[in-house]
Structures are given as structure tokens and as C-alpha cells.
Amino acid sequence: MLGRKLLVLCAFMKVSNEMIFDWFGNPIEIPQQPTQAEPNPCIAVYGNGPEGQTCKGCVHLRYPIRRNPKQKFWKCDLRKLTHGRATDHRVSWPACGRYEARTEEYHGG
Numbered sequence: 408m409l410g411r412k413l414l415v416l417c418a419f420m421k422v423s424n425e426m427i428f429d430w431f432g433n434p435i436e437i438p439q440q441p442t443q444a445e446p447n448p449c450i451a452v453y454g455n456g457p458e459g460q461t462c463k464g465c466v467h468l469r470y471p472i473r474r475n476p477k478q479k480f481w482k483c484d485l486r487k488l489t490h491g492r493a494t495d496h497r498v499s500w501p502a503c504g505r506y507e508a509r510t511e512e513y514h515g516g
């Protein structure tokens with residue numbers, strides 16, 4: 408019973424998605440979650456790439472062909488290549504200074 412009352416009260420106090428108020432009506436600041444837990448490590452070495460570009464369109468991004476075609480472990484040519492997760496590369500990372508636009512569709516390899 409108490410849990411339900413508390414839930415209704417919390418729903419009442421939440422006015423919008425951006426603002427939440429405490430018991431006394433004071434707004435509570437919600438820290439923004441970082442969108443990417445880890446940044447592109449190549450940016451630290453080569454600097455920022457073109458604005459708005461991601462690694463997805465770069466010629467240096469590739470994945471080794473595996474038996475299971477659904478398994479794609481993306482790697483960047485400019486990083487040390489291993490077979491471990493530590494060097495997996497995210498296609499959504501912002502491009503680094505060595506970005507070279509891919510002109511053809513990529514099929515792995």
C-alpha cells in the first residue's frame with residue numbers, strides 16, 4: 408500500500424521528462440548519461456576527423472571474415488590488430504584525423 412502511494416506521489420512530482428522535483432518542490436538536477444562510455448582511441452593519436460563523420464564510412468574500418476556471417480568484430484587498420492575484444496572498434500565512433508571516405512560498399516574482409 409505504501410509502495411503504491413509513493414509511486415503515485417513520484418508520478419505527481421515528475422512534471423516533465425527533464426525536470427524532477429524533491430519533496431519540497433525544489434528541482435533536482437539529473438546528471439546526463441554519457442552517450443559513449445569510451446571514446447575513439449584514434450582521436451587521441453590522430454586528432455579529430457571531419458565533422459559529422461563516423462568510422463562507418465572510413466576505408467580503414469574492416470572486419471575479418473568469420474564462419475558465422477552475423478559475427479562482425481570491427482577493427483581499425485591503424486590500431487594494433489588482435490583477436491580480442493580490446494581492439495574491437497565501434498562503427499558509430501566519431502572519425503579521427505586519418506579518416507578516408509570509402510567510395511564503394513563494404514562487404515568485409
Ligand code: SF4
Nearest residue numbers: 449462465467483503
Ligand atoms: S576514422 Fe578510420 S582511421 Fe580513424 S579510427 Fe575510424 S576507422 Fe580508424
